[in-house]
Amino acid sequence: MAWLGSSLGRRLLLTLPVAAAAAGGAAFLALLERMKHGTYDPHAVPSPLIGKPVPNFTLPAQPPATAGISSADLVAAKRWVLVNFFASWCVPCQIEHPVLTELAAAGLPIWGIAYKDTVDAAKRFLTERGNPYTRLARDETGRVGIDFGVYGVPETFLIDPHGIIRWRWAGALSDDVVRDQLFPLLRGGSGA
Amino acid sequence: MRRKRIPSARAQPIGALCLLAVLLAAAPFHAARAVSNPAEMLPDRAQELRAEAIGQELRCLVCQNESIEESDADLARDLRAEIRKRVAAGESDKEVIAWMVARYGDFVRLKPPFRMATLFLWFSPAVALAVGGIVVWFGLRRRPAPPQPLSAAEEARLKRLLREGLGNPRS
Secondary structure, three states: OHHHOOHHHHHHHHHHHHHHHHHHHHHHHHHHHHHHOOOOOOOOOOOOOOOOEOOOOEEOEOOOOOOOEEHHHHHHHOOOEEEEEEOOOOHHHHHHHHHHHHHHHOOOOEEEEEEOOOHHHHHHHHHHHOOOOOEEEEEOOOHHHHHOOOOOOOEEEEEOOOOEEEEEEEOOOOHHHHHHHHHHHHHHHHOO | OOOOOOOOOOHHHHHHHHHHHHHHHHHHHHHHOOOOOHHHOOOOHHHHHHHHHHHHOEEOOOOOOOEOOOOOOHHHHHHHHHHHHHHHOOOOHHHHHHHHHHHHOHHHEOOOOOOHHHHHHHHHHHHHHHHHHHHHHHHHHOOOOOOOOOOHHHHHHHHHHHHHOOOOOOO
16 A cells, blocks of 8 residues: 555545545535425435326215216326325415415316315315315325325325326425426426 | 441442343333234234234334334324235235335335345445445554564663653753
């Protein structure tokens, strides 16, 4: 190990750890920045359902809707649909509500599934805050939620015109997430 | 009258160590019993034990660092019930775990599977050990050689110094 004794070797030995620490620090700062913007969630779990057809399900209607939702409906829709699991008892759902309202106004169909909620509480939530959903169903036991790999609300899935799950977001949707993740998918996939 | 003997203070840390050892030894058994509600359990003892063993290998996604067998989360309770339903229906351990992984991904497995993406995870202890070994090896190699034994003259000087004390070395 003669090079260790040379001045170049010593300089390398000194700068390498410092450079490694600096690179680690920079990466950490970038993560913190992304967490601040809500585009990175350290607790996020990648969904194994991406690229797979929607799981089979049939759910009853959540008022004010009169018809429920089934997986067949999603396939038959033949267009991009956002499926949003929400609950009246969930605070992040209230935070993302304006984002959903904007998306609905932009013309994206959003199908809502009231997760582990009571009919009345979910209905009141929509009456008070407005209803961005084109269709509404309720998953009172959370059993369909399990088939979607839902582990908390809100959770949002983007379904393509063939009924394939293209994207999943666990947690409140934000303008940044919509702009950086959802819109590129919609533009790339359908020209919508 | 002789005073009653008081246990010496030195005995106390030993007692504390014994207690710690007992608690540590008991910990794994304590953790194994997590389902507190008997209504959740399967009537068949063997099936219940299998369901518990499966549940202990699956992560609760709400708390992320507990198994679904240990967690109080709502979702963990639902998943415990679903696992018991599947065990009672005669599914194998592998089938039940595959059912969970299909929905929640490999992350739910507290024992991650061995594949490309987890290679580093599995080998990182060995890598850390190897890097540590290399550092120690080079550290030892670079240590200066031990000094030569003293010559007869140095030996004599050392004896003189020890005898006279170190007073003023220049005198």
